[in-house]
Amino acid sequence: MSSEIDRLHDVRVPDKPALEGLEEKWMPRWEQAGVYRFDRSRPRADVYAIDTPPPTVSGSLHVGHVFSYTHTDVIARFQRMRGRAVFYPMGWDDNGLPTERRAQNYFGVRCDPTLPYDPHFAPPDKPGKHPVSVSRPNFIELCARLTAEDEKVFEALWRRLGLSVDWNLTYATIGRRAQRVSQASFLRLLARGLAYQVEAPTLWDVDFRTAVAQAELEDRELPGAYHRIAFARASGGGRVEIETTRPELIPACVALVAHPDDPRYQPLFGTDVVTPLFGVRVPIRAHELADPEKGSGIAMICTFGDVTDVVWWRALSLPVRAIIQPNGALRPIAWGSDGWESIDPGRAQQAYDQLANLSAAKARAKIVELLRESGDLIGDPRPITHAVKFYEKGDRPLEIVTSRQWFIKSMAFREALLSRARELRWHPSYMQLRLENWINGLAGDWCVSRQRFFGVPFPVWYPVLPDGTRDYANPMTPGEDRLPIDPSTDVPDGYRADQRDVPGGFSGDPDVMDTWATSSLTPQIVGGWLEDPDLFARVFPMDLRPQAHDIIRTWLFSTVLRSELEFGALPWANAAISGWILDPDRKKMSKSKGNVVTPMGLLEEHGSDGVRYWAASARPGTDTAFDPGQMKVGRRLAIKLLNASKFVLSKPGPAGEVTAAVDRGLLTMVSRLVREATADLEDYNYARVLERTESLFWFFCDNYLELVKSRRYGDHGEAAAASANTALLTALSALLRVFAPFLPFAAEEVWSWWHDDSIHRAAWPLPEEIVAPIGGEDPAGVEALELAAAVLGEIRKKKSEQQRPLKTAVARAAIRVPPGSRARLADVEADLRAAGLIQQLDVQDADAFSVVVELAA
RNA sequence: GGGCGGUUAGCUCAGUGGUAGAGCACCGGCCUUACACGCCGGCUGUCACAGGUUCGAAUCCUGUAUCGCCCACCA
Numbered sequence: 029m030s031s032e033i034d035r036l037h038d039v040r041v042p043d044k045p046a047l048e049g050l051e052e053k054w055m056p057r058w059e060q061a062g063v064y065r066f067d068r069s070r071p072r073a074d075v076y077a078i079d080t081p082p083p084t085v086s087g088s089l090h091v092g093h094v095f096s097y098t099h100t101d102v103i104a105r106f107q108r109m110r111g112r113a114v115f116y117p118m119g120w121d122d123n124g125l126p127t128e129r130r131a132q133n134y135f136g137v138r139c140d141p142t143l144p145y146d147p148h149f150a151p152p153d154k155p156g157k158h159p160v161s162v163s164r165p166n167f168i169e170l171c172a173r174l175t176a177e178d179e180k181v182f183e184a185l186w187r188r189l190g191l192s193v194d195w196n197l198t199y200a201t202i203g204r205r206a207q208r209v210s211q212a213s214f215l216r217l218l219a220r221g222l223a224y225q226v227e228a229p230t231l232w233d234v235d236f237r238t239a240v241a242q243a244e245l246e247d248r249e250l251p252g253a254y255h256r257i258a259f260a261r262a263s264g265g266g267r268v269e270i271e272t273t274r275p276e277l278i279p280a281c282v283a284l285v286a287h288p289d290d291p292r293y294q295p296l297f298g299t300d301v302v303t304p305l306f307g308v309r310v311p312i313r314a315h316e317l318a319d320p321e322k323g324s325g326i327a328m329i330c331t332f333g334d335v336t337d338v339v340w341w342r343a344l345s346l347p348v349r350a351i352i353q354p355n356g357a358l359r360p361i362a363w364g365s366d367g368w369e370s371i372d373p374g375r376a377q378q379a380y381d382q383l384a385n386l387s388a389a390k391a392r393a394k395i396v397e398l399l400r401e402s403g404d405l406i407g408d409p410r411p412i413t414h415a416v417k418f419y420e421k422g423d424r425p426l427e428i429v430t431s432r433q434w435f436i437k438s439m440a441f442r443e444a445l446l447s448r449a450r451e452l453r454w455h456p457s458y459m460q461l462r463l464e465n466w467i468n469g470l471a472g473d474w475c476v477s478r479q480r481f482f483g484v485p486f487p488v489w490y491p492v493l494p495d496g497t498r499d500y501a502n503p504m505t506p507g508e509d510r511l512p513i514d515p516s517t518d519v520p521d522g523y524r525a526d527q528r529d530v531p532g533g534f535s536g537d538p539d540v541m542d543t544w545a546t547s548s549l550t551p552q553i554v555g556g557w558l559e560d561p562d563l564f565a566r567v568f569p570m571d572l573r574p575q576a577h578d579i580i581r582t583w584l585f586s587t588v589l590r591s592e593l594e595f596g597a598l599p600w601a602n603a604a605i606s607g608w609i610l611d612p613d614r615k616k617m618s619k620s621k622g623n624v625v626t627p628m629g630l631l632e633e634h635g636s637d638g639v640r641y642w643a644a645s646a647r648p649g650t651d652t653a654f655d656p657g658q659m660k661v662g663r664r665l666a667i668k669l670l671n672a673s674k675f676v677l678s679k680p681g682p683a684g685e686v687t688a689a690v691d692r693g694l695l696t697m698v699s700r701l702v703r704e705a706t707a708d709l710e711d712y713n714y715a716r717v718l719e720r721t722e723s724l725f726w727f728f729c730d731n732y733l734e735l736v737k738s739r740r741y742g743d744h745g746e747a748a749a750a751s752a753n754t755a756l757l758t759a760l761s762a763l764l765r766v767f768a769p770f771l772p773f774a775a776e777e778v779w780s781w782w783h784d785d786s787i788h789r790a791a792w793p794l795p796e797e798i799v800a801p802i803g804g805e806d807p808a809g810v811e812a813l814e815l816a817a818a819v820l821g822e823i824r825k826k827k828s829e830q831q832r833p834l835k836t837a838v839a840r841a842a843i844r845v846p847p848g849s850r851a852r853l854a855d856v857e858a859d860l861r862a863a864g865l866i867q868q869l870d871v872q873d874a875d876a877f878s879v880v881v882e883l884a885a
Numbered sequence: 886g887g888g889c890g891g892u893u894a895g896c897u898c899a900g901u902g903g904u905a906g907a908g909c910a911c912c913g914g915c916c917u918u919a920c921a922c923g924c925c926g927g928c929u930g931u932c933a934c935a936g937g938u939u940c941g942a943a944u945c946c947u948g949u950a951u952c953g954c955c956c957a958c959c960a
Binding site for chain 1: 891913957958
């Protein structure tokens, strides 16, 4: 470490070091010096590539983002100091519904995909009462304009937090590159038969009027009621009673179902009943999913009330009688016509006309009246609370609507995906089960089409047949070199623009991809797949996917799936899962609860290092309380680092051989710390590293510095001072570098007092380098240092008890030590006398350590 | 109903077989030539509960309670 000493001829220590202003000072310098720039000339083995989560830009960053992105940054900084070329990009997730809604309100527009692009369009100065209709390309431009503003604000916050992102490596999920990758990947899947479209019952949000995927569902508890309803047997007389929470779906009833082993209903299997009010003959069927314990043990199958209906409908090959429209209202129906046969069409029509065009909830209230009048409702509805499926962003329960949708095959790859789930290294390891559970619970292939606008369009056209219908069986696709395209404005090869939507012409696919269909390609997007094979080969498969646990089933799963389909490999080696921030009531912090604190305010109040300290104190995967107290602690640690370093670097004096026991002990302790810290950081245990480093640092300040002060001032000669100087500098240099990933601003500031290069490009310390000046670890030195600290503690305690100033001299200290420790005590006697102002020091052998202190008058 | 994680000082949390810890809070003291944005010291516990394994259990096993999360075919 002589190099650390050699630099001391040019030490620049400020008189009053302070945290204030360090962010503004270092942010531009790091940028200017390119400290965090990715070096793409390095081979794959030297690269550490991070698949950074692109935060959703519509809205604002909250303290949860600060929390988890800090974890990733600690790892990135560590790997960089270890000598890796760190590929640390930043993406913006501006694709999807949240942005769409914001753009609509902000500009006062609505997207109408049937309109042509208007290159001169300008939105109204102020949003008017009636939204202006714009084409999809125009709408997308407006969305992009809005998100560009957001992205500036986000970047400013990330820089202030000290994220060591390479800002040359940014992308947006609606950007040209993302669209190109997304469309190309889709076309390749289509060509291989791994993407397909089909008309089928699909989970549907009636407000957004779009299909949604299984991964976007959530359950919500809602009040409901069991209605007991009588179905008359078609022949032989008698009635069958069922229970349902959705009586409004009786017109959509296609069968009743009971368990095959249920003796109550076994005689009825194969016979028919007639639906109340509508007089439709439906069969009674058997299926093992019917639960004899539930309700009356026999259920009504409707097309479609829930996903079980879909299962039964498929398994029993039942007909479709669909009544729910895409907007959630009941479709008008002509009873007696094909598919809507009734034994009494007049009565059916008369009843149904009172339901048509009502929402499901209103129709339910109405049909209960009708059933009561007709006598088919038995007793009163029994109120219950039950879980109902919702789109996670939606306001009304999902319906199941039959529609044409695109799917990506996933069911066929379950075993392969499960094996990838086990192959991935999870931090913490138990998170692996979340993915396995999800894969095991997959109910069907991934529905990726959405009937929305601000997203990546499907790059597909269909021939329009002479009768004006679309020929879905023969989609037309562009060559990859044309991508990205928008089929609502671009024209397939061999056609003219005026052939759009006319018989003999073509028609564009109107849908856009699910936001996860694009986000699942972040490694490909950022790594330059298709565009920059050289870069892609250097960064893919990547090293790390950091993300929160709530999107394992969406982002993590879909990324693994896409990588499996495209490359037959994992997209990254490690997944580091962050927890959530909880507010003091242990609830998840969220905007809707109104308890979000603005991150910029926190950074200004506690300093970026203080906030980072709080974030990095939380173990991987652990939900953590929002705690400004911890930020204050972190801030104090950073200040202490400045001040202690100032002491070490001020008037340092000559260097020399490290001979004193406490000096040797200190270097041994620091070396051991570095050994543990390195192993823990390699294993993503950043919280433990911070805790241990902090602990040793306080010991260093409180005990070691006090013990060597006098010697270092030269009270015991030049050689003794030189020993302390060398130990101090060696230890400080190492401690600073271990702190650097956590407290990048304070560490950089101190480092700059005697180095010209950034600490964030400095080499991570090696345990061997630290003990090199003492020829390897010295356990006796550690024992001596700890013994001295214990004696010092007893002396302080005495002074404190007697309420005397700490500079009070000790007339006599009688120390009893076990015989084996006596030599250690002798090693530190001089430092101890000086630090404790001890006039007389007596040492005796004893079984246990003890100190008797007599203070001077 | 299935799975996962938690339950340790008033609070936030470390601690995976060897005498219960840290920080904050609280109480008391101290201008000590790095730091008053400081320093020193003190108080604080049936380690959720019940069994078991062990010379020894906060730690390992079994069960229970409780909180949270994820999943589930929710008629």
